[in-house]
Amino acid sequence: MAAPASARRRSHRPVTLLFPEEKWPRPSGGPLEVSRALGPLGGSWAPRRKRSWPHSQAVLQADPPAMASGRAPLCGLVSRCLWLLGVALLMEASARPANHSSARERAGAWEERELLPPDHLTGVKLEMDGHLNKDFHQEVFLGQDAGGFEEDAEPRRSRGKLMVIFSKVDLNTDRRVSAKELQRWIMQKTAEHFRQAVAESKLHFSAVDPDGDGHVSWDEYRIKFLASKGHNEREIADKIKNKWDLNIDEETQEVLENLKDRWYQADSPPPDLLLTENEFLSFLHPEHSRGMLRFMVKEIVRDLDQDGDKKLSLPEFISLPAGTVENQQGQDVDDGWVRDRRREFEDLIDADHDGIVTMAELEDYMDPMNEFSALNEAKQMIAVADENQNHYLEPEEVLKYSEFFTGSKLVDYARSVHEEF
Numbered sequence: 001m002a003a004p005a006s007a008r009r010r011s012h013r014p015v016t017l018l019f020p021e022e023k024w025p026r027p028s029g030g031p032l033e034v035s036r037a038l039g040p041l042g043g044s045w046a047p048r049r050k051r052s053w054p055h056s057q058a059v060l061q062a063d064p065p066a067m068a069s070g071r072a073p074l075c076g077l078v079s080r081c082l083w084l085l086g087v088a089l090l091m092e093a094s095a096r097p098a099n100h101s102s103a104r105e106r107a108g109a110w111e112e113r114e115l116l117p118p119d120h121l122t123g124v125k126l127e128m129d130g131h132l133n134k135d136f137h138q139e140v141f142l143g144q145d146a147g148g149f150e151e152d153a154e155p156r157r158s159r160g161k162l163m164v165i166f167s168k169v170d171l172n173t174d175r176r177v178s179a180k181e182l183q184r185w186i187m188q189k190t191a192e193h194f195r196q197a198v199a200e201s202k203l204h205f206s207a208v209d210p211d212g213d214g215h216v217s218w219d220e221y222r223i224k225f226l227a228s229k230g231h232n233e234r235e236i237a238d239k240i241k242n243k244w245d246l247n248i249d250e251e252t253q254e255v256l257e258n259l260k261d262r263w264y265q266a267d268s269p270p271p272d273l274l275l276t277e278n279e280f281l282s283f284l285h286p287e288h289s290r291g292m293l294r295f296m297v298k299e300i301v302r303d304l305d306q307d308g309d310k311k312l313s314l315p316e317f318i319s320l321p322a323g324t325v326e327n328q329q330g331q332d333v334d335d336g337w338v339r340d341r342r343r344e345f346e347d348l349i350d351a352d353h354d355g356i357v358t359m360a361e362l363e364d365y366m367d368p369m370n371e372f373s374a375l376n377e378a379k380q381m382i383a384v385a386d387e388n389q390n391h392y393l394e395p396e397e398v399l400k401y402s403e404f405f406t407g408s409k410l411v412d413y414a415r416s417v418h419e420e421f
Contacts (some may be wrong), residue, residue: 001340006349056078092360113229115208117284118260123193123368125344130300132340137381138407143189144196151405159399162406166398177393182378183371190368193287201281208280215274218263222256265295287368297363317345341418383407 036193119128123139126132133139138146145165149158169177208224211215219240227233229252239246248256266275266283269290275283286292306316316343349357349365364370382393387403403409 005405012330019241039195044358115225116259117286121285121287122197123190125348125366128296129149130303132344135407137404139193140377141381141405142185143192146407149408158406158408159402162402163395166395169393175395176390178254179375179378179382179391182381182393183375186374186378187369187371192373193368197288198281198287201284204284205277205280214337215276216280217274218260221263221275222259225256225259226252262292266292287366290367294359294363295366297359297366301359301362310359312362314342314345314355316348317357318342347380348373 058335117128120133121128123136125136132178138149142149142165146163149161166177167173169181170185171181195226201277205216206212208221210220223233223236223240226236226246226248229248231248238244262283263273263275264271264288266278266279267273282289286296294354301310301312303321304312304316318338345357348355348360351364353359365373367373381404382391385397386405387392387397387400388394400404
């Protein structure tokens with residue numbers, strides 16, 4: 001559970017073969033109005049209100065030969081301008097990589113939280129700060145289907161959706177889910193989260209790789225990070241280039257130092273402080289790299305280890321964050337914190353049940369692609385709802401304990417069982 005209160009076709013009108021579409025309707029008053037609509041040579045095509053020119057019309061009507069003689073060179077000039085403009089546009093389009101600009105525009109719309117590695121890692125048992133991931137069971141049971149189970153969702157539709165998921169987990173269609181079936185499902189949902197993280201990391205990588213050379217330097221990253229904190233990007237770049245003092249506050253400096261440690265860890269040997277796309281993925285999502293996962297485990301142990309033995313005892317793991325219990329509600333929250341962490345320590349993390357968690361045990365527990373851990377998790381999830389103690393999940397049990405599986409209590413359980421079955 002979370003830490004106590006105390007302590008993310010338009011239709012177009014064809015013009016010429018060179019221009020398959022145009023933005024505005026063509027002027028309908030002949031070449032003279034075409035030239036007026038275009039404005040001075042080199043101007044953009046824009047719609048103009050048709051204007052009346054009595055004197056010009058009188059002259060044109062009175063002198064058809066003059067009109068014909070003036071029309072030809074004007075037509076040629078306009079056609080030539082349009083042809084040159086089309087060639088320029090075609091050259092620009094062919095020179096630009098496909099989807100390049102649109103990706104950069106999307107990547108440029110970053111906010112500060114996207115420049116920092118996330119505190120919450122979907123499908124991982126512990127948060128970056130060592131707190132339990134309170135949404136873990138929903139993440140590995142629902143996956144990308146988490147939408148639709150909000151508190152204000154229509155109950156019958158939510159129940160139906162939950163039963164669809166149950167049928168997918170129930171591989172042999174015997175209307176009950178075994179630990180092995182749930183283990184397979186957990187691994188499948190975890191793989192979905194991995195693919196989503198890879199897609200997001202690709203977008204993030206392009207945002208901090210302005211020169212597009214396939215590598216991100218530490219300087220490139222911190223320039224973008226400090227710009228997201230309100231600093232002038234060009235000024236920061238000049239200061240870094242000239243090795244001048246950045247003049248940043250102490251808190252930001254501390255964050256940068258922690259990020260640089262993490263950057264070093266993500267930088268595969270030989271270290272050069274340049275991250276490739278895969279290394280940058282590990283920087284943002286340590287669960288994608290064994291080395292970065294190990295670094296994350298060391299950081300958590302360092303924060304919780306009180307006697308410096310680089311291991312965790314039960315009292316160290318369940319110890320409350322800094323803060324005091326001010327009222328009974330706070331005491332209840334703290335009691336829940338201790339209860340949940342004790343159960344996690346004893347049932348899942350401490351593999352040999354010797355009362356001590358080593359870094360290796362914590363690493364195995366946190367590895368989202370560890371099949372043994374996924375099987376243990378499946379058994380624990382079944383035990384929560386297994387009322388008839390047959391070691392299987394049945395539809396009625398999943399519906400009754402819907403809050404555990406979906407994060408929302410699907411009301412009117414008795415009627416829901418009758419409706420769904």
